[in-house]
Amino acid sequence: MTVDRTALAEWSNVLVDSAILIYAIALLAFGVDLSGRGRRADQGSSAVAGADAEAEVTGAAVAPVAGGSAVATVEHAAGSGTTTTATTTTVITTTAHVVTATVPARSRAAGIAVSLTWLAFLVHLAGVLARGLSIGRVPWANMYEFSVAGALVVTGVFLAILLRRDLRYLGSFVVGPVLLVLGLAVTAFYTEAAQLVPALDSYWLLIHVSVAFVAAALFTIGFSVSVLHLLQHRRELARLLGRAPARGRFLDTLPPSAELELLAYRLHVVAFPLWTFTVVVGAVWADAAWGRYWGWDPKEVWSFVVWVVYAAYLHARATRGWAGTRSAYLVFAGFGCLVFNFVGVNLLFSGLHSYSGVG
Amino acid sequence: MTRVPLPVPGVLRWGWRQLTSMRTALLLLMLLAVAAVPGSVFPQRRSDPARLADFLAEHPSAGPVLDRLGFFDVYASPWFSAIYLLLFVSLVGCLVPRTRRHLREVRAAPPRLPRRPDRLPVYRTVTLDPGGAPPADPDAVLAVARADLRRRRYRTRPDPGGLAAARGLAAERGLLAETGNLVFHLSLLAMLVSVAASSLVAWAGQALVVVGDGFANTLPMYDSFRPGTRVDAADLRPFSLTLDDLQVRFEENLPSQLGAPREFRADLTVRDGPEANPRRERLEVNHPVSVAGARIFLVGNGYAPVITVRDGEGGVAHSGAVPFLPMDGQYTSRGVVKVPDARPRQVALTGFLLPTAVLDPDRGPVSVFPEARSPRLVLTAFAGDPGQDDLGLDDGVARSVYVLDDSRLTRLLGADGEPARMQLAPGQTATLPDGAGTVTFDGLRRYAVLDIRSDPTRSAVLVSALAMFAGLLPSLFVRRRRIWIRVAPGQGSRTVVEVAGLARGEDVGLPREVTRVLDVVSAAVSAGAAGDATGRAGAPTGDSGSVPREG
Numbered sequence: 001m002t003v004d005r006t007a008l009a010e011w012s013n014v015l016v017d018s019a020i021l022i023y024a025i026a027l028l029a030f031g032v033d034l035s036g037r038g039r040r041a042d043q044g045s046s047a048v049a050g051a052d053a054e055a056e057v058t059g060a061a062v063a064p065v066a067g068g069s070a071v072a073t074v075e076h077a078a079g080s081g082t083t084t085t086a087t088t089t090t091v092i093t094t095t096a097h098v099v100t101a102t103v104p105a106r107s108r109a110a111g112i113a114v115s116l117t118w119l120a121f122l123v124h125l126a127g128v129l130a131r132g133l134s135i136g137r138v139p140w141a142n143m144y145e146f147s148v149a150g151a152l153v154v155t156g157v158f159l160a161i162l163l164r165r166d167l168r169y170l171g172s173f174v175v176g177p178v179l180l181v182l183g184l185a186v187t188a189f190y191t192e193a194a195q196l197v198p199a200l201d202s203y204w205l206l207i208h209v210s211v212a213f214v215a216a217a218l219f220t221i222g223f224s225v226s227v228l229h230l231l232q233h234r235r236e237l238a239r240l241l242g243r244a245p246a247r248g249r250f251l252d253t254l255p256p257s258a259e260l261e262l263l264a265y266r267l268h269v270v271a272f273p274l275w276t277f278t279v280v281v282g283a284v285w286a287d288a289a290w291g292r293y294w295g296w297d298p299k300e301v302w303s304f305v306v307w308v309v310y311a312a313y314l315h316a317r318a319t320r321g322w323a324g325t326r327s328a329y330l331v332f333a334g335f336g337c338l339v340f341n342f343v344g345v346n347l348l349f350s351g352l353h354s355y356s357g358v359g
Numbered sequence: 360m361t362r363v364p365l366p367v368p369g370v371l372r373w374g375w376r377q378l379t380s381m382r383t384a385l386l387l388l389m390l391l392a393v394a395a396v397p398g399s400v401f402p403q404r405r406s407d408p409a410r411l412a413d414f415l416a417e418h419p420s421a422g423p424v425l426d427r428l429g430f431f432d433v434y435a436s437p438w439f440s441a442i443y444l445l446l447f448v449s450l451v452g453c454l455v456p457r458t459r460r461h462l463r464e465v466r467a468a469p470p471r472l473p474r475r476p477d478r479l480p481v482y483r484t485v486t487l488d489p490g491g492a493p494p495a496d497p498d499a500v501l502a503v504a505r506a507d508l509r510r511r512r513y514r515t516r517p518d519p520g521g522l523a524a525a526r527g528l529a530a531e532r533g534l535l536a537e538t539g540n541l542v543f544h545l546s547l548l549a550m551l552v553s554v555a556a557s558s559l560v561a562w563a564g565q566a567l568v569v570v571g572d573g574f575a576n577t578l579p580m581y582d583s584f585r586p587g588t589r590v591d592a593a594d595l596r597p598f599s600l601t602l603d604d605l606q607v608r609f610e611e612n613l614p615s616q617l618g619a620p621r622e623f624r625a626d627l628t629v630r631d632g633p634e635a636n637p638r639r640e641r642l643e644v645n646h647p648v649s650v651a652g653a654r655i656f657l658v659g660n661g662y663a664p665v666i667t668v669r670d671g672e673g674g675v676a677h678s679g680a681v682p683f684l685p686m687d688g689q690y691t692s693r694g695v696v697k698v699p700d701a702r703p704r705q706v707a708l709t710g711f712l713l714p715t716a717v718l719d720p721d722r723g724p725v726s727v728f729p730e731a732r733s734p735r736l737v738l739t740a741f742a743g744d745p746g747q748d749d750l751g752l753d754d755g756v757a758r759s760v761y762v763l764d765d766s767r768l769t770r771l772l773g774a775d776g777e778p779a780r781m782q783l784a785p786g787q788t789a790t791l792p793d794g795a796g797t798v799t800f801d802g803l804r805r806y807a808v809l810d811i812r813s814d815p816t817r818s819a820v821l822v823s824a825l826a827m828f829a830g831l832l833p834s835l836f837v838r839r840r841r842i843w844i845r846v847a848p849g850q851g852s853r854t855v856v857e858v859a860g861l862a863r864g865e866d867v868g869l870p871r872e873v874t875r876v877l878d879v880v881s882a883a884v885s886a887g888a889a890g891d892a893t894g895r896a897g898a899p900t901g902d903s904g905s906v907p908r909e910g
Contacts, residue, residue: 192615198623198644262865269835276831280824289645291563291656291812293820294554295406296434301399308392312385314835318864319381330389337392349399 008134009193015127016148016186022120023155023179029113030171034250110168114159117175121155128152135193140209141200143346147185150342151178153213154220161221167263169254173224204285212278216338218271219310222264223335226328229260233325261324264331265317272310279303298349302341309334378445379452387446394442398433401425405432447551454544461537468516469531472843476859479843481873484857486849487884494854495887497526497846503883504528504844504876518843525847533839536863542830550823553816559589561814568602569663569680569806575599576653576811596651601628603639605805607660609729618688618729625657625807642807652813659808661685662692662712664736665801670701671794677701680804683712684761690714690729695763696738699750706795707750709763710738712803724782736783736800740791741768771795839863842876846884856880 128149132139140149158174161167196205231248236257238245254260282303283293294300313334316327377383402410411431415422429436476482489495505515505528513530520527564584568574576598578584586594608622625642631651640648647654663680670676676698683694696708715728716735724737741763743749749767771792773779781789783800790797845857858880860873 192613194610194613194616194619195621197620201622202645204645262867265865273828273831273835276828280828283824284821285645287817288647289656290658291647291654291810292814293817296398296403297406298399301395305392305395308388308395312388312392315381315385315388319385321382322385345399 005134005136005193008130012127012130012134012193013186015123015130016182019120019124019127020179020182020186022116022123023175023182026113026116026120027172027175027179029109029116030168030175033107033109033113034169034172034253110171113171113175114162114168117155117171118159121152121159124148124152124155131193135195137196138206138209140213141196141205142189142191144185144189144191146209146342147181147189150213150216151181151185153210154178154181154217157214157217158221170221170224170228173228174221177220177224199289202285202289204281204288208278208281208285211274211281215271215274215278216342218267218274219335219338222267222271223331225260225264225267226331228254229257229264230325230328232257232260261328264328268310268313268331272314275303275307275310279307298345299341302337302345306334306337306341309337375452378449380449381453384446384449384453387442387449391442391446394439395433397430401430401433403431403433405435443551447548450544450548454541454548457537458541461534461541464537465534469514469529469841471529472518472520472527472845472859474521476843476845476857479859479861481860481870482857483859483873483877484855485877485881486853486855487881488851488853489885492852494848494852495884497848497854499887500846500854500880500883501526501528501844503886504880505530507879508532508842508876513840513842518845520845520847522845522847525845527843527845530842530844531840533837533863535833536837536839537834539830539833539835539837543827543834544830546823546827546830550820550827553819553823557587557814557816557820559587560816561812562586562590562594563810563812563814565658566809566811567682567806568600568809569682570602570605570804572680573599573601574809576651581811596653597632598635598651598653599630599633600650600655602626602807603628605660605807607729607805611730620729623657623660627655642809652815653811654813656810656812657807658810661806661808662690662714662731662734663804663806664694664712664734665804666696666708666736667799667801668696668698668701668706668708668796669799670698670706670796671704672702674702676706676796678801680806682806685729687726688729689726691726693761695761697750697760697763699745699748701796702745704795705743705745705748705750706791707741707743707763707765707768708738708798709741709765710736712736731803734785734803736781738781738783738789738798739778740771740781740795740798741765742771742793742795743768838866838868840866840869840872842873844876844880846880854884856884 128139131145131148139145154174155178158167158170228251232251232254235245235248235251255263282300286295286300287293309330313327313330316322316330402408402414404411415426418425425431429438433439473479477484501517508515508528508530511532513532514534515528515530518527518529519525562585564581566574566581574580576595578592578595602625604626606622606624607620610616610619610621613619623644627640627642627648628637629640629648629650630637642648642655642657644657647656649655661683662685663682665680666677667675668677677696677700681694681696683692685692690712692712692714694710694712698706698708713724713726713735714730715726715732716724717727719725724735747767771779773792779792781791781798783789783798785800785802788797788799839862841861843857843859845855847855847857849855856877858873858877860869862869
C-alpha cells in the first residue's frame with residue numbers, strides 16, 4: 001500500500017510538471033492572440049462603440065436598428081402570436097435607448113490557447129488529485145500543495161467564467177500568474193507528501209482553505225482586469241489629449257476602460273464575501289483549535305488587512321473623487337496584501353499559521 | 360433682527376459632517392489597514408512574550424521607544440483604538456440617518472413616475488395598433504403588468520402617469536440591498552461591542568499537568584492566568600480533572616520530515632463539580648473538551664523526568680516528576696531541579712533531557728528524534744547554604760521553576776576540576792561531587808500543557824459575524840430597481856406603451872428587464888385588443904445584449 005502511495009506522489013509531480021509545460025504553451029498562444037489582434041485592430045475595424053442609438057421604424061416589418069454590431073433591436077412579433085385571431089396588432093413605432101459595445105472577436109490562437117488551458121487544467125487537476133490520494137487527505141496542507149492547488153483553482157475559476165463570458169483576452173493575465181506560482185511551487189516550495197500535523201487535522205481545513213482559494217482566484221483575475229483597466233484608461237486619455245499612444249496596441253482589441261472597470265468590480269464583488277467567509281470560518285476554526293476566535297496572529301493580521309483594503313475598494317467606488325482609476329489602486333494594494341499574506345507571512349513571520357513546510 | 364450663530368456649534372457640526380462623510384470613513388478604513396500591519400512585524404506582548412523578550416534584548420535602544428509607542432501591543436494601543444473608534448463613530452453617524460430613511464422608504468409606496476420618463480437611463484416605448492379592433496382596456500393591461508411585477512417581488516402602486524387618459528404603474532424592488540447593507544454594518548458594531556465585553560468577562564489560564572496527576576480549577580493550580588477586568592477567583596467553577604494518558608506520535612518514515620508531529624491525544628477524567636460523577640473525555644488538538652462553562656485545549660506537551668535526589672546525609676530530599684521544557688522539534692528539553700531540603704547543603708541541578716540521545720562528534724550529545732527511544736539526562740549540579748537560602752525560594756520573590764538563579768550558588772566540580780557533568784540513562788544513579796548526595800533518573804513521564812478558557816461572549820460574536828455575512832450578500836448582490844409603466848391611448852385605436860427603468864449603481868440587467876416588462880405589457884395590450892380570445896399574445900422578443908447607458 002505504501003508503495004502505491006509513493007508512486008502516486010511521484011505521478012503527481014510528473015503531472016504537475018506536464019501541466020506547467022502545457023500552461024507555458026497556452027500562455028504563448030494567448031500572447032500570439034493579443035499581439036495578432038493588435039495588428040488587426042489597426043486595420044480599421046472600430047474597436048469601441050458606445051453610441052446611443054435611437055431609431056424609429058414605421059410599419060409592420062421592423063428592421064434592425066443600424067449603428068453597430070451588437071445593437072439591440074426591438075422586434076415585435078406582429079405575425080406570430082396574434083395572427084390566429086382576426087385582428088392583428090401591429091407595431092407602429094418603437095423607441096429605445098440602446099448602448100452598444102462591440103464584443104471583439106478573437107483570433108484562432110485564442111481558441112487554441114483556451115483548449116490548451118483546459119488540457120493543462122485537467123492534467124493539473126489529476127496532479128492535485130494524485131497528491132491527495134497519495135496522502136489520503138486534502139492536498140493543501142503545506143506551501144507547495146497550497147500553491148499548486150491554489151493555481152488550479154485560479155485556472156478553474158477563469159475557465160468557469162469563460163463558459164459564460166468571452167474573456168479570453170484575459171488569458172495571458174491569468175495563465176501567466178498561474179505559471180509563476182507553479183514555477184515557484186516546484187522549485188522553491190517543494191515538500192514531500194506527508195501526513196498532516198495535528199493542528200491541521202480538521203474538516204475546517206477543507207472549508208476554510210478551499211473557500212480562500214476561490215476568493216483568491218477571483219481577486220487574482222480581478223487584479224488582472226484592473227491592470228488592464230488602468231492601461232486602457234491611460235490609452236484613452238492619451239487619445240483624448242491628441243497624443244498617439246505608442247505601446248500596448250493590443251489594448252485596442254480590448255473593451256473600453258469603463259467596461260473593464262465594471263468587470264473588475266463584479267469579480268471583486270463576488271470575491272469579497274468569499275474572503276469574508278474565509279475569515280469568519282477561520283475564526284470559528286481558531287476558536288476550536290486554539291480557544292480564541294481572534295488573536296492577531298500574523299496570518300490573521302494580514303487576512304484582516306486584505307479584508308479592510310478590499311472593503312475600502314468597494315466603498316471607494318461609491319465615493320466621489322475615488323471612483324474609477326483611483327479605486328483601482330486600492331485593488332493593487334489589496335492584491336499586494338493578499339500575495340503577501342500567502343507568501344510573505346508564511347516565510348517571514350513565525351506564528352500559529354506556520355505550516356509552510358519550506359525551509 | 361440678525362443673530363450671529365455661535366461659532367462653536369458650527370465647528371462641531373462641520374466636524375461631525377466631516378467625520379461622517381464617506382471620504383473620512385474611507386480614509387479611516389485605509390488607516391486601519393496600515394495600522395494593523397506593525398502587529399505582525401513586531402512581537403506582541405499578548406501572543407508571544409518570549410519573542411518580545413528576545414527582541415528587547417537585541418534592541419536595547421529602539422526597544423523601549425517602540426514599547427512606549429505601543430508597537431508591542433498594537434491592537435490595544437491608543438492610536439489603533441483611536442482609528443477604529445473614530446471609524447465606528449463615523450459609521451454610527453452614517454447609519455443612523457440611513458436607517459431612519461430606509462425605514463421610511465420601506466413603509467412608503469414606490470415613488471411616482473418622473474415628469475420626463477424618456478430622460479431616465481433606460482426607456483422604451485412602443486405604439487401598438489390593434490388593426491381595427493377596439494383598443495385594449497389600460498386597467499386590464501396594467502393588472503397583467505402588476506401581477507407580473509409582483510411575481511418578481513416588486514412593490515407596486517398605481518400611478519396616474521401625468522397624462523390625461525393615461526394609466527400608469529410605479530414599481531420598485533431590491534430594498535433588501537439597503538436592509539442587508541445596514542444589517543452588515545450594525546452587525547460589525549455588535550461584534551465590536553461583544554469583543555469589548557469579552558475583555559471584561561473572559562478568562563484564560565494555562566496549566567501543566569503530568570500524566571497521572573490531577574488538576575483542580577483554582578487559581579494556585581494555574582501556571583499563568585489572564586482574567587478579564589471583571590473576573591475574580593470566585594468565578595472559577597470548581598471542576599477538576601485527571602490526565603490519565605497522553606499519546607504522542609511523530610513522523611517516523613519520511614526522512615525529510617522526521618519527527619514532525621502527527622498526533623497528540625490526551626485521555627481525561629473530568630468532574631464538573633465536587634459532587635458530579637466523573638466522565639472520561641478524549642482531548643485532541645482541534646477537539647477541546649467542554650467543562651462547566653469553560654473549554655480545555657491541548658496546546659503543548661513534553662517530558663517530565665522522574666528524579667530522586669538523596670542528600671549528603673542519605674535522606675530522600677526530592678522525588679518526583681520535573682517538567683522539562685522542549686526547545687526544538689526533537690524535544691531537546693531544558694529543566695531545573697531545585698532541592699531546598701537537601702542537607703547539609705541545598706542542591707540544584709540544571710541540564711537537558713535528550714529523548715533519543717546520539718553522540719554528535721561536533722556538538723556532543725544531541726537528540727535526533729522526539730520520541731523517548733534512548734533518553735538521557737545531562738545534568739550539572741550546584742550547591743548552596745540552606746541557612747542563607749541560596750536557592751532563593753523563601754524570599755517572597757516570584758521565580759520561574761524553569762530558571763535557576765545561580766548567582767549565590769557554588770558550581771560543583773568533578774575530579775578534573777571541570778564542572779561536574781552527569782549523564783544518566785533511566786534507572787541510573789550518579790554521585791554528586793563533594794558528598795552532596797546522589798541523583799537517580801527513575802524514568803520518564805509525559806506532561807500536557809492545557810489552556811483552559813472561558814468566554815461567555817463567544818456566541819454573541821459568532822451571531823454578529825453570521826449576521827454580518829447574511830447582510831453582506833444581499834447588500835452586494837440584490838439590485839435595487841425602479842420600473843414605471845405608462846399606457847396611454849394614441850390616435851384612433853392605437854395604444855402607446857412606455858416603460859422606464861432606474862437602478863441604483865450599475866445594473867447591467869436593467870435594459871433587459873425593461874424590455875421584458877415592455878413585452879409583457881405589449882402582449883397584454885394585444886391580448887386585450889383581441890378580446891382575450893387567445894389569451895396572451897406571443898411575447899415579442901427583446902434585445903438581450905445591451906448594457907445601460909452611463910448616466
